[in-house]
Amino acid sequence: MKTKKILLGNEAIIKGALASGVSFVSGYPGCPSVEIGDEFGKIAKQYGVYAEWSTNEKTGLEASIGASFSGLRSLVNMKSFGINVASDSLLPLVYTGVKAGMVIVVADDPSCWSSAQSEQNSRAYAYLSHVPMLEPADPQECYDFTKLAYEISEEYKLPIILRTTTRVNHQKMPVEFDEVREFSAQGGPASGWKKGNFIKNPHQFSTMPPRVMEMKKELLEKIAKLKNAQFAQLNKVIKGKENKVGIITSGVSYLHIKEALQEMGLNLPILKLGFFYPLSEKQIKNFIKGFKKVLVVEELEGFLEKEILAIAKDINAKLEVFGKNVLPEIGELNSEKVAKAIAKVAGIKFTEFKFKPIDLPRRTARLCEGCPYWQVFPVLKRIAPEGTIFGGDIGCNMIGALPPHSMYDYLFDMGASLGISHGISKSTGQKIISIMGDATFFHSGMPALVNAVYNKSSPLFIILDNRITAMTGHQTNPGVGKTLMNDDSPELRVEEVAKACGVKNIKVLDQINVKEFEDTVKEFLEKDEISLIVCKRVCALWARRQAKK
Amino acid sequence: MEKTFNIILTGVGGQGIITLLSLINEAALIEGNQVRSSELHGLSQRGGSVEAHVRFGKEVFSPMVANGQADLIIATEATEGLREVARAGKQTKLLVNDYFLAFSDQISKDGVIAKLKNFKNELFLVPASQVCKDKLQNEIVCTVYLLGYASNKGILPLKKQSLWQAIKNIVPEKYQELNINALNLGYVD
Numbered sequence: 001m002k003t004k005k006i007l008l009g010n011e012a013i014i015k016g017a018l019a020s021g022v023s024f025v026s027g028y029p030g031c032p033s034v035e036i037g038d039e040f041g042k043i044a045k046q047y048g049v050y051a052e053w054s055t056n057e058k059t060g061l062e063a064s065i066g067a068s069f070s071g072l073r074s075l076v077n078m079k080s081f082g083i084n085v086a087s088d089s090l091l092p093l094v095y096t097g098v099k100a101g102m103v104i105v106v107a108d109d110p111s112c113w114s115s116a117q118s119e120q121n122s123r124a125y126a127y128l129s130h131v132p133m134l135e136p137a138d139p140q141e142c143y144d145f146t147k148l149a150y151e152i153s154e155e156y157k158l159p160i161i162l163r164t165t166t167r168v169n170h171q172k173m174p175v176e177f178d179e180v181r182e183f184s185a186q187g188g189p190a191s192g193w194k195k196g197n198f199i200k201n202p203h204q205f206s207t208m209p210p211r212v213m214e215m216k217k218e219l220l221e222k223i224a225k226l227k228n229a230q231f232a233q234l235n236k237v238i239k240g241k242e243n244k245v246g247i248i249t250s251g252v253s254y255l256h257i258k259e260a261l262q263e264m265g266l267n268l269p270i271l272k273l274g275f276f277y278p279l280s281e282k283q284i285k286n287f288i289k290g291f292k293k294v295l296v297v298e299e300l301e302g303f304l305e306k307e308i309l310a311i312a313k314d315i316n317a318k319l320e321v322f323g324k325n326v327l328p329e330i331g332e333l334n335s336e337k338v339a340k341a342i343a344k345v346a347g348i349k350f351t352e353f354k355f356k357p358i359d360l361p362r363r364t365a366r367l368c369e370g371c372p373y374w375q376v377f378p379v380l381k382r383i384a385p386e387g388t389i390f391g392g393d394i395g396c397n398m399i400g401a402l403p404p405h406s407m408y409d410y411l412f413d414m415g416a417s418l419g420i421s422h423g424i425s426k427s428t429g430q431k432i433i434s435i436m437g438d439a440t441f442f443h444s445g446m447p448a449l450v451n452a453v454y455n456k457s458s459p460l461f462i463i464l465d466n467r468i469t470a471m472t473g474h475q476t477n478p479g480v481g482k483t484l485m486n487d488d489s490p491e492l493r494v495e496e497v498a499k500a501c502g503v504k505n506i507k508v509l510d511q512i513n514v515k516e517f518e519d520t521v522k523e524f525l526e527k528d529e530i531s532l533i534v535c536k537r538v539c540a541l542w543a544r545r546q547a548k549k
Numbered sequence: 550m551e552k553t554f555n556i557i558l559t560g561v562g563g564q565g566i567i568t569l570l571s572l573i574n575e576a577a578l579i580e581g582n583q584v585r586s587s588e589l590h591g592l593s594q595r596g597g598s599v600e601a602h603v604r605f606g607k608e609v610f611s612p613m614v615a616n617g618q619a620d621l622i623i624a625t626e627a628t629e630g631l632r633e634v635a636r637a638g639k640q641t642k643l644l645v646n647d648y649f650l651a652f653s654d655q656i657s658k659d660g661v662i663a664k665l666k667n668f669k670n671e672l673f674l675v676p677a678s679q680v681c682k683d684k685l686q687n688e689i690v691c692t693v694y695l696l697g698y699a700s701n702k703g704i705l706p707l708k709k710q711s712l713w714q715a716i717k718n719i720v721p722e723k724y725q726e727l728n729i730n731a732l733n734l735g736y737v738d
Contacts, residue, residue, distance in 0.1 A: 006574050006584065031590055113589050138585070138612070171612040172570075172586045174578055252612075255585075259611035335611045353617035357635050358664070360628060361653040363561065365595035399595065471595070 007175040009168045010035040012139040013105060015177040016146025017075045018047060020101065023194040024067035025051040026060040028443065029472040030079025031114035032169040033107035037077050038473065041484040048183030050193040053475050053484045056414070056443040057082035061089050061104065068098040068159075069205055070196030073150060076104040080120040081413060083161075085444065091129045092207045093159055095215040097222075099204075100196070101153035103146060104131075107164045110299045110332035114166070116398055117413045119330065121300040122163055126277030130223055133161045133277040134234065135251040136168055139175045145274060148233060156222050163276065165299065167252045167332060227278040234274030235283050241267040245346050246291040248284070248308060250276055253297045253333050260339035264348070279307055285315045295345045296323035299333050364402045370540030372466055373397065375511040377405045380433060380462075383518050384525070388431045389424060391417035393445075395437035396471045396539075397464050408435075415444030418452060418461055425457035431525055432459040439469035439477040441494055446501070452530045453502040460524045461503075461532045463494050466539040474542050498532050505531035512537065550582055553606030554706055555614040559633045560625030561650050562596045568720075569623070569692040570601045575715035576707045577605035587612035598629055617641075621704055623695055625677075626650050627661045634668050642671045642704045646691055648678040673702065681731055690731035697735020709736065 007015065013036055017025070025040045027033070040051035050067075054060030057078045064074035078086065083106045090104075106122045109115040126133040132152065136145040142164070149160040188194065207215060249257055250273040261268060271287040273279065288294050288308065296305040305323030312319045326341040327333065336353065343350030367373050377400050380390070392401050392408030393415065401408045410420055421434035436445050441463055452459065469475040476482045481491035495508050505527050507520045517535070524531035556573065560566050570586050577584045582605040589599060602614045617638035622645075624630025630645035637643065645665060649658035665672060675698055677691035696712055699705035709732070716728045 006571075006578055034590075166589070167587055167612060170588050170590060172574055172588070173584060173612070255610045255612065259615070262608075262610065263615075334613050334615060336615045353615070353638070355616050355635055358632055360632050361655050363596075363598045363628070363652050365562070365597040366652075368596065396595070473590075 001179050002176055003179045004174050004176045006172050007139050007143075007177075008035060009136070009139045009142045009164060009171050011039065012142035012175050012177070013146050013162065014039050015175070016143040017103065018180040019178045020147050020150035021073050022075050023049055023072040023196070024064055024074040025049060025077070026054045026063040026074070027077035028054055028057045028060050028082055029469055029475040030082055030107070031472060032109060032166040033077050033079050033105055033164070034472045034475070036075070036105060037484060038475065041486070044193070044485050045191055046182050047180065048186065048188040048193050051484050053477065055478060057086040058089055061086040061093070064102055065089065065093055065098075067196065068100045068102045070198040071100050072194065072196040073101045076102070078104075078106060080106060080108040080115065080122050081117060082106065083122050083125055085414070087125065087129070090125070090131060090159075094129050094131050095207050095212060095219055096205055097157035097219075098153060098159050099157070101150040102159040103149045103153065104159055104161045105164065106161050107166070107169050109166045111166070116394065116411060119300065121303070123276055123303050124301075126161070130219055131161050131277070132156070132158055132223070132226060132275070133163050134274055135163050135276050136274065137252050137254045137272070138168065138171055139173050141274070142168065143175050143177050144233060148231070152226075156226060158222060165252055165332070171252070223278050227280060228282065231275055235280055236272050237287060238270040238272065240269035243269065243290065245293045245295055245342070246271065246287060247295050247297060247342070248273065248287065248304060249297040250274070250304060251299065253299060253338065256333050256335040256338045257297055257342075259335035260342055263335065264339055264342065264350070266342065266346070268342070268346075273304070276304075279304075281311055284308060284311050288312055288319055289316050291316070291319060293320045293322065293345055295326070295341060296321065297327065297333065297338055297341065298323070301329055365399055366402070367396070367399050368541045371396070372511060372535070372537035372540065373400070373464060375514070375517075375537070376462070376464060376535055377407055379511070379514060379517060380521065381405070381407055383521055384433060385431060388433060388525070389421075391421045391432065391434040391459075393417040393436040393440050395440050395469070396466070397435050397437050398471070400435065414440050415448055418445055418448035418459065421459040421461075422448065422452040422455065422457040425459050426455065433462060433525075434459045435462050435464060437470070438463060438465040438467070438479045438494060439475075442478045442492065446497065449498060449503070450501050456529065458528050458530055460521065460527075461530060463532065463534045465494055465534050465536045466542070467536070468539050468542045470539045470542060474539070474545070494534050495532070503530055503532050505529070506534070507532070508534040508536055510537050511535040550606040550706060553604050553609050555619045555621075556603045556705075557614050557619045557622045557633055557636060558601045558603065559622065559629040560599055561629060562599045564599070564625045565689050565692045566599050566601050566625065569625075569696070570603055571719055572693065572696060572712065572715045573603045573707070574605075575719050576711040577603075579711040579714050580707060582606055583609045585609045585612040598632065600633070621699065623699065625692060625695070627658065627665065628656060631661050631665050634665070634670065637668070637670050639669070642673065643668075644673045644675065644695060644699050644704060646678055646695060647674050647676040648691070673698070673704065677735075680734060684734060685727060685730055687727060690728055693728045693731035694735040697732040701736045
């Protein structure tokens with residue numbers, strides 16, 4: 001039965017996965033993809049789906065690989081940087097291929113609305129790994145493309161990446177979708193999830209030479225076949241009445257183009273590519289052959305533009321291809337930036353809105369009222385000897401980089417603070433305090449800790465254990481004692497893990513006891529080996545929300 | 550609606566901007582419009598400036614309001630309202646909650662309000678938080694009060710009945726009465 005409701009892009013992906021019979025969901029919370037896992041946590045049992053927050057994106061992808069090999073359709077969800085972590089398993093997966101359909105949502109964040117480490121364009125992974133990649137423009141396409149992705153995945157036995165951006169994940173519009181019946185209504189048990197069956201097949205699932213070379217050949221053949229297949233729903237030509245410029249685009253940029261054209265009263269033809277990789281050369285050739293000028297509208301780096309330039313050489317050598325010479329490579333696009341580019345290429349006058357920012361200080365993110373970190377940052381700044389180096393990490397502790405704290409000397413990616421602190425410690429012998437949240441420790445801080453112990457450096461490592469993954473909206477993690485589906489789970493203690501890793505100086509305390517905290521910091525900063533303080537105090541916002549329930 | 554109506558919502562993370570956006574979306578859909586909106590989650594929600602866009606009409610493409618194109622800016626906090634005036638066109642009306650969340654000693658409430666009044670845009674400065682606090686003992690529904698106010702003054706082309714239905718459709722049952730009371734208050738003032 002078709003239903004029409006206003007949905008967020010992420011909600012539409014969930015509806016598409018459910019309509020495709022997804023049985024296994026794994027991933028790691030990050031903005032702008034986090035609502036996918038959060039929502040599955042709430043509805044999984046109702047729909048006979050297994051859903052987890054994995055410890056990181058790599059274990060998340062691997063979990064779904066196991067599910068796929070066991071015959072279950074799976075959905076993996078992560079933000080842009082997650083694919084960097086998961087990539088080690090992504091590349092062999094594309095070689096072996098999947099058994100049951102698998103869709104991997106990778107949500108980029110142009111303009112870095114909720115991303116610290118880089119303005120990543122994850123489309124590059126398609127070239128590196130040969131993973132097929134789709135780019136929806138809006139929630140309706142999130143739903144349609146997810147369904148189609150499962151079909152393509154099963155037909156070609158390949159995982160499919162659904163590459164989204166913030167303005168797609170967090171866009172809302174009325175979406176038409178099929179309502180899926182609950183598991184019990186489908187004949188399933190009242191609780192539990194659909195079970196698969198792993199049938200041994202090392203020929204497909206083990207990438208060992210010389211078989212791995214054969215697998216590469218099989219993969220390239222699949223991609224060649226996919227390149228020539230027609231997907232009317234994915235790649236479409238929107239005919240125009242004027243032919244002076246043709247526009248090629250993908251993702252949310254399409255909506256900005258339509259808006260700009262309407263605003264400018266223009267009617268130019270558009271080739272909208274839903275399939276980013278492999279690109280349909282045939283469709284591109286057909287589209288560009290009739291034009292003198294083509295404008296490629298894409299966010300961030302001009303990958304499409306480069307491909308189209310290469311294709312144009314064969315078919316229409318005189319074609320002028322415009323792209324990053326009229327559009328920015330930095331920051332997300334909008335209808336104004338696109339209109340300006342169209343005007344330039346079409347030789348039309350365009351009056352830009354004169355944006356005069358009001359002279360006001362920036363209101364940046366800040367620690368919440370009652371946040372336990374208020375008891376950490378000022379104390380450390382006050383008592384650490386002059387010249388102490390501070391390493392910061394991802395999560396709410398990132399706010400320590402902003403005023404009034406402004407305390408970090410470096411901030412990279414998940415778990416990196418300790419890895420870098422180790423290198424500085426070995427290189428200089430200077431005093432270093434490395435700060436990290438509990439979830440980040442389990443995500444990728446643990447290997448850095450082992451490295452620091454093994455290779456004998458001496459930073460003071462402080463874990464801000466606020467008993468939850470806070471920044472992304474309070475997700476469970478291995479330290480919490482609960483899973484995504486709200487089942488009990490062993491509560492991993494940071495201090496016990498650290499002890500097992502060989503850390504000798506360990507103190508667990510509540511930072512509200514200022515004297516104890518201060519004394520421990522002073523004592524541990526004098527150690528010539530790594531030491532650990534676990535500041536254990538629950539996230540105030542989380543505690544307030546729990547109390548309300 | 551024949552012509553697309555463009556709204557920018559602004560305020561401080563935690564003030565309920567996303568619920569406000571959802572109510573406008575739903576009411577606009579109820580009235581038979583095409584609707585698209587864009588919101589931001591995550592880092593930007595942790596007490597920083599928040600901005601969301603809603604557009605509805607016969608045919609809507611981009612989920613974002615272009616600079617200068619807003620018909621209405623609704624600000625749940627005065628400083629953020631002032632910040633957003635940079636994006637206002639001549640036609641843009643400003644509906645600003647007379648409410649100030651201090652974060653910097655470089656600015657004061659009086660200074661912000663004075664600057665707001667300096668702009669030629671039609672300004673509706675409404676004590677939404679204060680009214681909701683006094684009459685409903687709840688400040689967070691100031692967003693719904695503002696909706697009622699805007700609908701009543703005719704600066705938001707959505708009917709009271711649609712806003713009421715939107716509350717019924719998307720607000721959890723136990724908060725519906727509170728929200729409807731806030732909507733009604735917006736109509737009275």
